[in-house]
Amino acid sequence: xxxxxxxxxxxxxxxxxxxxxxxxxxxxxxxxxxxxxxxxxxxxxxxxxxxxxxxxxxxxxxxxxxxxxxxxxxxxxxxxxxxxxxxxxxxxxxxxxxxxxxxxxxxxxxxxxxxxxxxxxxxxxxxxxxxxxxxxxxxxxxxxxxxxxxxxxxxxxxxxxxxxxxxxxxxxxxxxxxxxxxxxxxxxxxxxxxxxxxxxxxxxxxxxxxxxxxxxxxxxxxxxxxxxxxxxxxxxxxxxxxxxxxxxxxxxxxxxxxxxxxxxxxxxxxxxxxxxxxxxxxxxx
Amino acid sequence: xxxxxxxxxxxxxxxxxxxxxxxxxxxxxxxxxxxxxxxxxxxxxxxxxxxxxxxxxxxxxxxxxxxxxxxxxxxxxxxxxxxxxxxxxxxxxxxxxxxxxxxxxxxxxxxxxxxxxxxxxxxxxxxxxxxxxxxxxxxxxxxxxxxxxxxxxxxxxxxxxxxxxxxxxxxxxxxxxxxxxxxxxxxxxxxxxxxxxxxxxxxxxxxxxxxxxxxxxxxxxxxxxxxxxxxxxxxxxxxxxxxxxxxxxxxxxxxxxxxxxxxx
Numbered sequence: 305x306x307x308x309x310x311x312x313x314x315x316x317x318x319x320x321x322x323x324x325x326x327x328x329x330x331x332x333x334x335x336x337x338x339x340x341x342x343x344x345x346x347x348x349x350x351x352x353x354x355x356x357x358x359x360x361x362x363x364x365x366x367x368x369x370x371x372x373x374x375x376x377x378x379x380x381x382x383x384x385x386x387x388x389x390x391x392x393x394x395x396x397x398x399x400x401x402x403x404x405x406x407x408x409x410x411x412x413x414x415x416x417x418x419x420x421x422x423x424x425x426x427x428x429x430x431x432x433x434x435x436x437x438x439x440x441x442x443x444x445x446x447x448x449x450x451x452x453x454x455x456x457x458x459x460x461x462x463x464x465x466x467x468x469x470x471x472x473x474x475x476x477x478x479x480x481x482x483x484x485x486x487x488x489x490x491x492x493x494x495x496x497x498x499x500x501x502x503x504x505x506x507x508x509x510x511x512x513x514x515x516x517x518x519x520x521x522x523x524x525x526x527x528x529x530x531x532x533x534x535x536x537x538x539x540x541x542x543x544x545x546x547x548x549x550x551x552x553x554x555x556x557x558x559x560x561x562x563x564x565x566x567x568x569x570x571x572x573x574x575x576x577x578x579x580x581x582x583x584x585x586x587x588x589x
Numbered sequence: 590x591x592x593x594x595x596x597x598x599x600x601x602x603x604x605x606x607x608x609x610x611x612x613x614x615x616x617x618x619x620x621x622x623x624x625x626x627x628x629x630x631x632x633x634x635x636x637x638x639x640x641x642x643x644x645x646x647x648x649x650x651x652x653x654x655x656x657x658x659x660x661x662x663x664x665x666x667x668x669x670x671x672x673x674x675x676x677x678x679x680x681x682x683x684x685x686x687x688x689x690x691x692x693x694x695x696x697x698x699x700x701x702x703x704x705x706x707x708x709x710x711x712x713x714x715x716x717x718x719x720x721x722x723x724x725x726x727x728x729x730x731x732x733x734x735x736x737x738x739x740x741x742x743x744x745x746x747x748x749x750x751x752x753x754x755x756x757x758x759x760x761x762x763x764x765x766x767x768x769x770x771x772x773x774x775x776x777x778x779x780x781x782x783x784x785x786x787x788x789x790x791x792x793x794x795x796x797x798x799x800x801x802x803x804x805x806x807x808x809x810x811x812x813x814x815x816x817x818x819x820x821x822x823x824x825x826x827x828x829x830x831x832x833x834x835x836x837x838x839x840x841x842x843x844x845x846x847x848x849x850x851x852x853x
Contacts, residue, residue: 332851344674347667351728351809361733364723404622411619446838447831450714450802451815455827458819459643460636464626469636538712542805545626552806555718567715574710 368560375565391562395569398547401464402536402573405546409468409536410529413475418521421480425487437484445477449535453544464545471532471539479528483521490516523585530581537570643824650832651825658814658833664728665810665837668803669796672735677789680740684747691751691777701748709741713799717808728809735796735803742795746788747781754780787849794845801834811837 378391422428423437453470460466495512503511540548547566554563686692687701716734724730759776767775804812811834818826 336848336851343667343670347670350664350667351671351732353671353729353732357724357729361720361724361729364725368719368722400625404625407618407622408626411615442839443835446798446835448798448802450805451812451831451834454805454815454819455643455831456640459640460632463628463632465628465632465636468626469640534712538714541714541718551715552718555722560722563718567711570712570715571707571710575706578710 371558371560372564374561375568376559376561377565377569378562391565394550395547395566398540398550398566399569399573402540402546402548403533405464405468405471405539406529406532406536409471409475409532410525412468413472413528413532414479414521414525416472417476417479417483420476421483421487424480424484427488427490427492437480441476441481441484443477444474445481447474449474449539450542453539454542457543462543462545467536467539467544467546470544471535474535475528475532478531479524482524483517486517486520487513519588522588526581526584526588530577533577534574537573647824647828649825650828651823652829654823654826654829655833658811658830661804661811661814662833662837665800665812666797666841668728668731668735668800668810669793669841671732672800673739673789673793673796675732675736676739676743676792677785679736680743680747683740683744684751685773687744688748688751690754690756691773701744705741705744705748707741708737708739709745711738713738714802714806717803717806721807726807726809731800731803731808731810734808735799738799739792739796743788743792747785750781750784750788751777790845790848794841797841798838801838 376391378389378393378395380387380389420437420440423433424441425437426434429437449470452473453467456466456469456473460469490513494516495508498508498512536546536548538548538551540546540550541552543549547570551563551566551570554560554566683701683704685701686697687705689698692698692701713734716737717731720730720733720737724733754777758780759772762772762776800810800812801815802812804810804814805816807813811830815827815830815834818830
């Protein structure tokens with residue numbers, strides 16, 4: 305709060321009222337605002353945002369929207385029944401492949417991430433191992449899954465294998481990071497109690513550590529599956545399998561009504577996945 | 590009594606059953622999914638060798654190339670800044686509609702919620718595909734893609750902040766006869782301002798990461814350079830770009846954490 309009290313008034317109340325500020329003092333606020341403004345102005349110049357480009361955009365958006373509607377799901381309802389056409393079949397195979405990738409990537413990713421989580425927890429391992437664990441987590445987190453996917457496509461070729469590998473690579477950055485934080489917070493007294501019964505190191509981990517973090521592991525696995533479903537729907541855009549490849553080729557062929565149908569299907573999958581994941585996590589934790 | 594409890598079990602039989610079913614279900618789902626993917630086993634078996642082969646061709650990074658990627662890197666950060674600003678400008682009114690205590694009526698509430706969940710569910714790369722058609726290829730399309738993607742995230746979290754404010758100052762403002770805009774400015778904004786600054790900075794940090802990929806579909810930034818170098822099989826330059834992405838993401842994470850710690 306920067307209620308300035310004016311000595312000239314000498315009274316109990318500040319003479320001048322100023323709105324409370326979120327920053328520590330005026331200079332910090334001024335500095336932050338100015339630097340943000342400077343970066344912002346520079347960005348506009350750098351990207352060359354001009355009014356006529358924005359006007360072109362409005363026109364472009366209008367044409368795009370008119371060619372997107374109505375969305376073409378490849379289903380026709382003529383003559384009472386539903387007939388399935390090529391596009392519906394393409395959506396179905398794409399969605400199935402995406403879901404399959406998300407399951408495989410989650411299972412493998414979690415299996416890989418659990419040991420990394422132990423490595424990245426300060427109280428579990430010796431210092432040098434801890435640093436290795438942290439580096440693995442940071443690198444996995446820093447790269448967007450699509451960057452990993454585009455490299456994976458080069459390494460193992462087009463298809464769902466590349467996408468699955470990319471999602472596995474990205475899992476420790478989320479899963480091991482959060483699990484490691486949980487491992488660091490576990491109750492030491494339980495471990496001491498088990499150790500005092502003469503238990504071996506494995507038994508201490510199995511009966512002292514695992515029960516304390518298991519609900520969290522299950523919760524994070526479900527959460528990660530939700531994230532992987534999202535990733536699996538777009539990863540095909542760089543050729544790594546799933547409905548994303550169908551979406552990309554529909555854009556390439558200017559079949560924008562089919563593109564909109566695919567986007568709506570993706571949005572539906574993402575929303576359902578989010579709902580299911582939130583419900584399941586509430587039950588577990 | 591003695592002799593009955595000779596063995597200690599961690600779980601009772603019902604827990605056991607649930608655990609077995611969960612493990613079994615996971616294994617079945619895994620196997621079914623694996624079959625669905627029709628992965629070529631030869632490809633899968635050679636994958637580790639292919640990956641290490643690629644990595645060996647990438648090393649060492651092409652130092653001479655690092656000068657050329659300065660401009661795309663700056664563009665990536667600029668896209669993140671403009672995108673976050675755009676999202677922020679749209680997210681504030683959206684949050685106002687999507688917060689239970691400020692939204693005028695049920696219809697506006699539904700509209701707010703719809704904008705929030707729709708923009709959040711469409712990935713940045715899909716927004717990029719769309720805006721490349723709208724504006725043509727380039728960073729402007731990228732900024733719009735990043736911006737639209739962020740509306741839902743910012744809108745949702747800002748709406749939650751608005752729902753948690755203390756209603757007393759708002760009522761006090763209203764009692765002085767202030768209009769809706771003044772009430773929002775003096776009654777609501779001061780209460781959520783630290784959160785707004787924190788959220789905007791946090792989202793900017795996420796957006797730097799998002800801006801690294803939109804170039805794959807022509808929407809500017811470092812992704813464009815990465816795509817180009819991969820097509821040219823210039824693996825050493827690819828590694829240079831990957832290192833650059835790693836650095837820019839880590840630096841923006843540190844900057845974002847510092848700014849958020851300041852704005853309290």
